Amino acid sequence: MGIQFNQVSYFYRGVKNESYEALNQITLAINDHEFVAICGQTGSGKTTLVQHMNALLMPTKGEVQIYEHTIPLKNKKTLIGPIRKKVGLVFQFPEYQLFEETILKDIMFGPKNFGLSDKEAEQKARNAAKLVGLDEEILQKSPFRISGGQMRRVAIAGILAMEPDMLVLDEPTRGLDPKGSDEMMALFNELHVTYHKTIVLITHDMDIVSRYAKRILVMDKGKVKFDGTREILFLTDEFEKLHLAKPNAYRMMEHLNKTLNIPFKQVFTEEELLTYLKEVYHE
Amino acid sequence: MAKIEVKNLKFSYNNKDEAIQDLSFSIEEGSWVCIVGHNGSGKSTLAKLLIGLLKADSGTIIIDGLELTKESVHDIRKRVGIVFQNPDNQFVGVTVKHDIAFGLENQCVPQPEMKQLVEQYSRLVGMESYLDKEPHQLSGGQKQRVAIAGALAMNQDIMIFDEATSMLDPEGVKDITEFIISLNKKYKKTIITVTHDLEFARLSDQLIVLNKGKVVLSGKPDEVFKNRDVLSNTELDIPFGMRVYDKVIKDDKLKNEKALVDELWAYSLTK
Numbered sequence: 359m360g361i362q363f364n365q366v367s368y369f370y371r372g373v374k375n376e377s378y379e380a381l382n383q384i385t386l387a388i389n390d391h392e393f394v395a396i397c398g399q400t401g402s403g404k405t406t407l408v409q410h411m412n413a414l415l416m417p418t419k420g421e422v423q424i425y426e427h428t429i430p431l432k433n434k435k436t437l438i439g440p441i442r443k444k445v446g447l448v449f450q451f452p453e454y455q456l457f458e459e460t461i462l463k464d465i466m467f468g469p470k471n472f473g474l475s476d477k478e479a480e481q482k483a484r485n486a487a488k489l490v491g492l493d494e495e496i497l498q499k500s501p502f503r504i505s506g507g508q509m510r511r512v513a514i515a516g517i518l519a520m521e522p523d524m525l526v527l528d529e530p531t532r533g534l535d536p537k538g539s540d541e542m543m544a545l546f547n548e549l550h551v552t553y554h555k556t557i558v559l560i561t562h563d564m565d566i567v568s569r570y571a572k573r574i575l576v577m578d579k580g581k582v583k584f585d586g587t588r589e590i591l592f593l594t595d596e597f598e599k600l601h602l603a604k605p606n607a608y609r610m611m612e613h614l615n616k617t618l619n620i621p622f623k624q625v626f627t628e629e630e631l632l633t634y635l636k637e638v639y640h641e
Numbered sequence: 642m643a644k645i646e647v648k649n650l651k652f653s654y655n656n657k658d659e660a661i662q663d664l665s666f667s668i669e670e671g672s673w674v675c676i677v678g679h680n681g682s683g684k685s686t687l688a689k690l691l692i693g694l695l696k697a698d699s700g701t702i703i704i705d706g707l708e709l710t711k712e713s714v715h716d717i718r719k720r721v722g723i724v725f726q727n728p729d730n731q732f733v734g735v736t737v738k739h740d741i742a743f744g745l746e747n748q749c750v751p752q753p754e755m756k757q758l759v760e761q762y763s764r765l766v767g768m769e770s771y772l773d774k775e776p777h778q779l780s781g782g783q784k785q786r787v788a789i790a791g792a793l794a795m796n797q798d799i800m801i802f803d804e805a806t807s808m809l810d811p812e813g814v815k816d817i818t819e820f821i822i823s824l825n826k827k828y829k830k831t832i833i834t835v836t837h838d839l840e841f842a843r844l845s846d847q848l849i850v851l852n853k854g855k856v857v858l859s860g861k862p863d864e865v866f867k868n869r870d871v872l873s874n875t876e877l878d879i880p881f882g883m884r885v886y887d888k889v890i891k892d893d894k895l896k897n898e899k900a901l902v903d904e905l906w907a908y909s910l911t912k
Contacts, residue, residue, distance in 0.1 A: 400780060400810050451808075505680065533726075533808045535680055535837045536878035562811045603811070606881040610908065617904055628881070632888055639901070640894050 359425045360524070360556065361388040361411055361445070366420035367580075368406055380406040382580035383420070388558060390523070393550050395567040396560045398577030399601050404560045405450075407577065408526050411558065412445035413438050425523075443472055446522030450529045452513035453506060461487070461504070461512050462497040468520045479519070486519035487512075489553075490545060507538040511545075518549075524556040525549060531563060539563075543570060568605045568626035576600050588626055607631040642706065643667035644799065644831050645691070650700035652690060660686045662854040664700070668847075673825045673832040675842040678851035679876040684835045687851070688803045691833070692721050704799065719748075722792025726804040728784035729776070737763065737779070738772040740787050744795045762794040763787075765828075766820070782813030786820065800824060803835045818844075839872075840880045843910070850875060863910055882909030 368381040380403045388394060388411070396404050409415040410422050413429050422429045424441050431438070449455065458464035465483035466476075474482070487497060490511040496504065501512050510530070517525065527546070531539040543566055549555040561567060567574055568588040576584035576591070583600060584591060591597070592604055604612075607625045611634075615622040620638055625631040645668040652661040660683045668674050678684040689695040691702060693714040702709040709717050725731050734740025738759050745755045763769045766786040776784060785805055792800060802821060806814045818841065825832045834845065842848055843862040850858040850865060852875040858865050865872070866883060873879065879887070886905040889895045896902065 400812060507680075532810075537876065538680075607885075610882065610885060613908060614901075614904065618900055628884060628888075631885060632892075635889065635895060635901070636892065639898055 360390045360392070362423040363410070364421045364423070366410065366417040366422055368410070368415060369418045380580055384582060386582060386585070388556065390556055391554055392573060393557045393571055394573045394575060395571035396558065396575045396577060397562065397567060397602055402577040403580040404577050405528055408447065408528055408558065408560060411524070411526050412447045413441050414447060439472060443520050444522055445524045445526060446517035446520055448514055448517050448525070448527045448530060450532065453509035456501040456509060456513060459500060460498050461492065461501045464501050464512060465515045465519050468516050472520060482519045482521065483515070486515040489518055489549070490515045507534055510534070510542070522555070524558065527557070527559040529560050529562070531561065531566065546570070564603050564605045576602065589624060592624065644670040644705065646703040648701045650690065650702065651698045652686060652695060653698060660854050661690065664854070664856060666849055666856060666859060668831065668833065670831055671825070671829050672847060673834070673845045674847045674849060675845035676833060676835045676849045676851060677837065677839060677842045677877060679837055682851040682875070683854040684851050685803055688723065688801050688833070688835050691801060692723050693717055719795060720797055721799040721801065722795065722797035723801040723803060724785060724788045724792065724805045726807055728781040728788070728808065731788050732776045732784050735775065736772065737768060737774050737787050741790045741794055744791050748795065758794045762790040765793060766790040780813060781809045782816045785809065785813070785817050789820070799831045799833070801833045801835065837877060839877055843880065866910070880909060
């Protein structure tokens, strides 16, 4: 099932009624159990694209099929809630949206909105908190008295408590230090591998992209300019035009190839680079 | 004489754990010093102490020969500007020009002079064509530029950047990093950058590495990087090139490949 974009365009209206085309005739499928990274420069349409994935934005032209629902809705009486329950969207800096007195109450807010009783919502909240690695003891604390990294976990737990099949994350590691960022990515990877969640995430970090994503989309001026694997991405002729960096290991490999004549091989992570160096020199 | 002289500085938030423990260092005029530390190392606390947003329990801070006290704090702030992490939390004006003028208004600078200063410094940070824009029309990097212009307009010649790029996208990071370097090289400002990012810190003239409120290392980047056993205890992320180098010199076979070892070391220090 998943999500299907059919010829989707989206226009933002400016103050003087001039409009700006943020998405330009996008046709795209996100399938169940995928791990997709979306890259692209600021203003390329990444955030606009993902906000269509749980009907937060409605296409100006075209259609988005989100599981069994088609957006824009044909029948005005159809509720949009069930769609948002299927696809959980986590904004940039989601910790700014925390508001409740306690961490537990904050995580319960989503499930309660979907009509669950306090007891059911609490159970789901406790499960979600456990999933993101929050200790039982802190659940009664104020969400404003914990570190930034912990706050972000609370915000993500709030989405997971609604038990979505698909988790869409807009730059989930921005502003975190390297350790916090690694832990956050390990969490999404576990949700993907162990809990079979479909993961879609926007990131600028090419080391993260090439370590975790099985499929990479690159946006440019409202269009999908690349859709494929890391192995193909860094070798495409148009790579320069995509304004992306290469992963650290990849760049070092290119450097060693140039300076020491080590035969070039595509490597994406520190481990892959070291394994390859050992291969070359141990022979 | 040093531009900034810190002696035996101590500070605690709750009279129990000392966030800053007996800190001493000095910063030369016109240099770019990077204060590096992990979350909770005391680096942001130190930045706030330096501009008198927090008051030390004991010890002294001397800036331009003037000791920071309750009485001198306003004079000190005329010399030291600070740009914080979050571009949205420090934009106080309705438009770019009002934001740059905010500090000048507080100092009762006459209107014609203020107008001229706003124009001058908006040009310096490359925001002169955005004077009437509102904050929501600007990117994070542009908001940080406006914050810098506001500080420069007050003629502050020491600038502190407290994780000023950590919330920006890669273009914003590159933009502000280059701008910080030009403030130092071209406009001869004394720069203090506070960060956890050693990849960025290695570009500066001098590093002061904090851990648990103490200076654990200080010196030029290559000197600091030679002490990686100390660095690795600070929970800081060692730059990628250095990490590969460390693993290579621990490998029985690879460590004897001199050309490879030398190349990796040179690569990890390239600016």
